[in-house]
């Protein structure tokens with residue numbers, strides 16, 4: 001099969017590999033589309049270095065194929081799998097979606113939402129699931145601020161917060177303002193013109209550029225600041241030190257920092273499916289690349305030129 005092949009950090013090339021065989025609890029997927037997010041860049045480069053010690057592989061990645069978000073068709077069922085059949089259209093995550101075929105654990109797969117393309121479905125799992133988990137507990141009428149609202153997680157965050165009945169303010173750079181408005185944000189700040197103002201019950205921080213004190217100062221009493229992630233933390237710990245530091249501040253305030261570590265699970269993806277089928281959520285797919293240009297797709301996301309989600313089609 002055609003695939004992007006990565007044997008060590010910092011080096012990946014298009015190549016040919018054997019079609020993988022599904023193990024216990026896994027299915028073989030014919031991949032139709034693979035979503036791209038910053039996590040793929042981290043696993044391609046092995047940066048921040050801390051992630052190498054967190055189980056992703058010390059000298060090189062555990063999976064020889066990059067790519068995690070996936071949408072495709074079940075081709076073969078592994079031992080012990082129930083609830084899925086050959087021909088099912090699914091989406092979720094796996095190790096190695098930048099390939100014509102991939103094996104995926106059914107614990108990370110859900111039925112593809114009706115009425116959307118594989119490209120849209122592949123954009124949903126990691127970014128949509130992260131936004132969903134970051135916004136848990138939001139009640140109608142509460143005020144939500146989304147930083148990085150024009151990016152992968154942020155574009156879902158705006159829509160999910162709206163679906164939960166919140167008043168939503170998005171913050172982004174100029175070229176993403178129209179997108180963020182179109183996603184339903186009640187207010188949009190273009191931070192290149194003016195920084196955001198106001199106070200919020202929940203801040204979903206997907207950009208990471210603002211100091212913790214600035215975030216806490218913009219939060220209502222008993223509000224939460226959900227730290228999703230940042231690319232501003234350097235190549236050793238990434239944003240981890242900021243997240244850990246935020247926890248040290250929590251005992252001294254009623255406003256709480258919540259460093260988010262989202263999980264990839266079938267039940268989360270099923271929740272996304274329900275929201276999509278109800279018309280409350282739509283992947284904001286930006287640029288689409290063919291498999292032969294998958295590494296350009298990752299560069300595109302890394303460069304911050306991407307608005308919404310970038311997807312590779314196979």
Ligand SMILES: NC(=O)c1ccc[n+]([C@@H]2O[C@H](COP(=O)([O-])OP(=O)(O)OC[C@H]3O[C@@H](n4cnc5c(N)ncnc54)[C@H](OP(=O)(O)O)[C@@H]3O)[C@@H](O)[C@H]2O)c1
Pocket residue numbers: 037038039126127130147148149150151152153154171172173174176206207208209227228229230231232260261262263301304306308
């Ligand atoms: N905690 C978790 O479980 C989890 C899960 C998924 C992702 N993440 C992390 O969360 C972060 C956001 O992910 P994503 O997929 O939404 O990324 P993304 O698509 O790149 O979006 C992030 C947005 O933040 C803004 N931004 C990026 N770098 C910035 C900087 N240096 N200063 C100010 N603003 C910046 C950009 O918007 P503008 O161009 O408008 O500035 C960009 O659209 C990443 O760091 C990712 O690794 C964490």
